Amino acid sequence: MSNCEIKITLSADEYRAYADFIPALGEGAELSTAYARSVINEAGIIHGVDWDLVDSTILYCNTNKKIKKGVEIAVGTPPSSEVPEYWNLEKKFFEHAMGFEPKELKVNYKERSPFIMVKKGELIATLVNSKDGVLGLSVKKIAIPFKKKKIVQFTPGKNTLVADGKLHSATSGRYDISDSKIININDVLTIEGNVDYSTGNISFAKDVIIEGEVKDGFKVAVGGSLHCKNNLDASDILCRKDLIIDQGVIGHGTALVRVGGELRAKFVENCDVESKKGIFIEKNVMNSTLFTLGNLELGEKGSIVSSYVHAELSVKTYDLGKDGSPNSEITIGSSFVAQRSINALKQRLDVLKAKLTKLERLPDYRKTDKKLQLIEQISAVVVKGSEELSLKQKNINKYLDASISVFGTAFPGNLLIICGIKYSITEEKRKVKFYLNSESNRIESVPL
Incomplete structure (x- = not known):
């Protein structure tokens, strides 16, 4: 015969208390809540005691005469961390x-x-x-x-x-x-290396500075100005303001560079370029197509070779053409934007006229009221469109004083178009300015 016993142990931080419940043997005194309270109080445990668990464990041990060890009878209250703003x-x-x-x-x-x-x-x-x-x-109510x-x-x-x-x-x-x-929030994006797989395509609302190169196949769209300190391997470049390139523009395939302001570069090769305010190239333009609503100016020894140029105001270059190279075509005095609008309108009218002709050639028995109404509608659109086209064509050549200046050599074979009047250079000319004589309606030249 032996009496019951409860043995208490505490965790090292006194945050948890455990108890071993040992029932009586034979006729010994059984476990009781009063006995449990005295043992727990004697151990100094005065906080977080689960008395329901204590009572149910006592009942289990007394009924089944089995020992229950490691029962978690008390748990302290955890601290709450201070959180800064x-x-x-x-x-x-x-x-x-x-x-x-x-x-x-x-x-x-x-x-x-x-x-x-x-x-x-x-x-x-x-x-x-x-x-x-x-x-x-803690279970001893210590902070x-x-x-x-x-x-x-x-x-x-x-x-x-x-x-x-x-x-x-x-x-x-x-x-x-x-x-x-x-x-x-930086309103200037500076890319210290190349625009390549490490950066992906670039799209930025403000100014961009690129220290390295723009590699072939990568697109750059800029809402401000773009400054490239190395070569621009153009694929698709869109710049709302100025584009400054310390080296050159090298196009591949259907490369297009579109600039809302000025474009400045050392050279342009194999590329389509559009600029609203003007293009300034230090050295050469080769195998390219250049459009501007301003002036095209090349540097002291710059040349235009095997290219198409459409400048609204003027073209200034050292050489125009090169021995043995395909010829260039230079158009000035009109807006390339207005010309595209005319071309698009012409195309629409051609489609409508072809459809109208097809309808008008139908036999009378196939000309239903619906088709007759359609013929009338298309005819009205064609008349209105033709009037609009005539007006656009009349107003396209606005800059009669536009000129082409060649400070070096203008090689034979190159074609000049000033306000719609064509002139093919038939012999080599040096230091010459081409202009439109409005009285004779012919392109003439004077020495520079």
Whole structure:
């Protein structure tokens, strides 16, 4: 015969208490709640006791005469960490800041970019208020100190706007996090290397500076100015303002460079180029097509070889053509945009006229009321379109004083068109200016 027994053990931090419940043998005193309370109190456990568990364990042991060990009879109250105030970044910005890589099954590396572009007013982060820490309690009701939660702290920086606990972009640009976790929106995108698979295609709302090359097959779209400090292997380049290239433009296939401002480069090869305000090339234009609503000017020894040029105001070059090379065609005095509009209108009218002719040639028995009505409608559109075309053609040649200046040699075979009047150079000419004599309606030349 032996009495019951309860043995208490505590965890090292006194946050948890465990008990072994040993029932009586024979006629010994059984386990009871009063006995359990005295043992637990004697152990100094005064917080977090699960008395329901204690009572049910006592009942089990007394009924089944079995020992129950390691019963967790008490658990303390955990401390609550102090949380400092912090900026909670939107998911895509946080992942970028922490260097997380997106998980994609199929990746188009030309379209994928390491840069994150934002629009003006875009939400970047929300301010989370600080939270005080709360002490915990051990099972002996001794205070457990709280910790300060470690939070990555971001700080609003350049071109950001804080209002009502929200952080927004103050301008369109590139989202960037400095090494010291300062959030900046850069309105100039600087690419220190090449535009290639490491950057993907570039699309940016403001100015862009490219220190390396733009590799073949990659697209660049810029809402401001673009400055390339090396060669531009053009595929598709769209620049709303000025395009400055320290080296040259080299096109491949259907390469197109479209500029809203001025274009400046050392050379242009095998490329289609459009510029609203003017094109300035230091050396050569070869096997290319150039359109501008301004002037085309080449440098001191620059030349135009095997190319088509349409400049609204003037062309200035050192050499026009080259011995043994295919000829060039130079058109000035009219807008290439207006000419394209005329060409498009002509094409539409040709389609309508062909359809009208086909309808009019139908036998009378096939000319239903519906088809007669269609003939009448198309005829009216053709008349109106023809009047519009006539007006456009009448007004296209606006710059009668446009000229082509050749400071070196104009080689025979090259074709000049000034305000719609054509002139083929039949002999070599040096230091000469070509212009339209409005009285004779012929292209003439004078020495420079």
